[in-house]
Amino acid sequence: MILSYNNHNYRVYDDNGSYDINKVKFDVTLSQTSKGSYRAITSEKSYDVFVANDEEFLYLFVEGKQFTFRKLSEDNISHGTDALDKGTGEIHAPMPGSVVKVLVKVGDSVEVGTPVLIIEAMKMESTLYADIEGVVTAVNAIEKEQVGTEKALVVIEVVGD
Amino acid sequence: MPNLVFSGCRNKIQGNDKLIKKVLIANRSEIACRIIRSCKAMGIETVAIYSDADKDALHVKSADYAYYIGESEAKKSYLDMEKVIHAALESGCDAVHPGYGFLSENHEFNRKVRQSGLIFIGPSAESMELMGSKTSSRTLMIEHGIPVVPGTFIDKLADKEIAELASEIGYPILIKAAAGGGGKGMRVVRASNDLLSAIESARRESMSAFGSDEVFIEKYVENPRHIEFQIAADQHGNIVHLFERECSIQRRHQKIIEETPSTALTNDLREKMGEVAKKVCQVANYNNLGTVEFLFDNAGNFYFLEVNARIQVEHPITEETTGIDLVKLQIDIANDLPLPFEQKDLKQSGHAIECRIYAEDGDNDFLPSSGKILMLRVPAGEGVRYDSGIETDSNVTIYYDPILAKLIVHADDRESARLKMIEALKSNVILGVKTSINFMIACLETDEFKSGETFTSFIETHYENLKNYRQDELLNLALATANQYLYDTETSQIIHDYSKSNPWLEMGTWEICSKYEARSL
DSSP: OOEEEETTEEEEEEEEEEEEEEEEEEOOEEEETTTTTEEEOSSSOOOEEEEOOOSEEEEETTTEEEEEEEEHHHHHHHOHHHHHOOOEEEEESSSEEEEEEEEOOOOOOOOOOOOEEEETTEEEEEEEEOOSSSSEEEOOOTTOOOOOOSSSSSEOOOOOO | OOOOOOGHHHHHHHOOGSOOOOEEEOOOOHHHHHHHHHHHHHTTTEEEEEEETTTTTTHHHSSSSSEEEEEEGGGGGTTTTHHHHHHHHHHOSSSSOOOOTTTOOOHHHHHHHHHHEEESSSOOOOHHHHHHHHHHHHHHHTTOOOOOOOOOOTTOOHHHHHHHHHOOOOOSSEETTTTTTTTOOOOOOOGGHHHHHHHHHHHHHHHHHHSSSOOOEEEEEEEEEEEEEEEEEOTSSSSEEEEEEEEEETTTTTTEEEEEETTOOOOOHHHHHHHHHHHHHHTTTSSSSSEEEEEEEESSSSEEEEEEOOOOOOOOHHHHHOOHHHHHHHHHHHOOOOOOOOOOGGGOOSSEEEEEEEEEEETTEEEEEOOEEEEEEOOOHHHHEEEESSSOEEOOOOOOOOOOEEEEEEEHHHHHHHHHHHHHTTOOOOEEESSHHHHHHHHHHHHHHHOOOOTTTTTHHHHHHHTTTTTTHHHHHHHHHHHHHHHHHHHHHHHHHHHHOOHHHHHHOOOOOOHHHHOOO
């Protein structure tokens, strides 16, 4: 199966007790001790690994370290993995929150790193920055508005000359 | 009528029927649960309050009674004084415990609670007002010869004047919310052209967190330690300190790891700072539990920062090393009882560390995380304490401070406590939201932490080396387990489907045979 972590994709195959991860062999013996709880034994050490999932993600915990994976199908892979590496010009809130201040308007020229919006969540402000150089073509946020992560709050387009 | 004007015995004369019997806890999450625990141990009934977002929260389930006070947004619930006081009166409480954050240091709330005939579990409204404004407390401390960091308040000043004052003090400058704490509304400014926008942003943050946009600026002392003293003062003029807490490991000026004793203090220095801390409270007529915060520089100078007129997040480490229940002490003081000990009775025993478990991404600039707790395993064992605000299935929402729980360990010495904490963190399984657990393990594993080199710049200095701790080492293990888990989950679903089908339809044609025949098969 294909698991995505931090914008990297990993192809994992169970090869009879050993695992093939992106074509590299990884030896571990896994046994389920209770629902979502695994004992993992490698040649050096044994670990307790904990797993749960919701509709969207797989969550893992091992010795304090958390991993959040998304399961992908081959279809997901063929579409735009490249887009993740480069800015898209669509600025989304990283988490649900409320808009504190809109710092740009349609027609403004921005560079990578220009602050475009301030949002607040859990009583903390974060600034969102332009991820490409271009011109603001849409601002879909007003101050005090509650926003989720789906909507592109600011859209920036590359100017062709 | 006998003459009862004899203050030393006032409480005995009043008798038990005048003691607090039912407390409204004007807070949420772990601190509400913590207060409820002490109340239960004292035989006091508890009333929780909750907003829409918290209707299934742990603090609501833990209290004897719960009272709905409004919409999720704090301004419309936990910060609405009228609603909170109304809930206390309606539910027949005789006292209000404010916890920390929210209205806990709001003197107006304190006064309104008292005016409505309820006991406020905290210092008098007057001393809270004095200490609550960092500007007025500074002035008072300067008058009494207590060392403070150079700075000034800037309200009602024009931008130009503010810029001039800042240049006079000298950059870097620290902007702080006068009403605040916990790093909210706080900004470091290193160059004059960033000053005004930082002030504007600090004001907004302060307004939304504390309901006041008053800020002040001061000299930013580079690379200090943050050392604070726990104070207990009663209403009879007795005052003691319960030693220090070192809270230097901070991100965004908010503490995440605290310990006591501090590695930076000698006994002489501890005694000296303790006496100054007591004097700070004395001159302000302070009369409940409070914390006096100091900045401590490399040369061993210490500067008064502020008094936190409430229970602190990190109070458990003091409880572990002194053996005193500080919430109970707050309630006893509010009951007008005299302190049950003198300074000479108090001793620090062993070493305690607290790690704050926040819903935030330690690998990504501590970006807050929200979601549902899908799995929770609480560390346990001798000297391991978990003050929790969550349980499995709890929802962590975007509305409030992202604290989930606090993990506290106590051991004979610092190194044992450090090791115990690392093990406890590794067993504190939380799935569903991101936490700072791994990041704190990374902090505790550094040579700097081991040797007690803890300064407020610790995280900023070491962040690049601390984030993504053990990620490469553990990634393959996690990927393999995820693969196995998905396989097991799918398999168990297939088995589950079989079990739902009708066995009578699936067993085919059978014949009933005798015992003997059956055995022979």
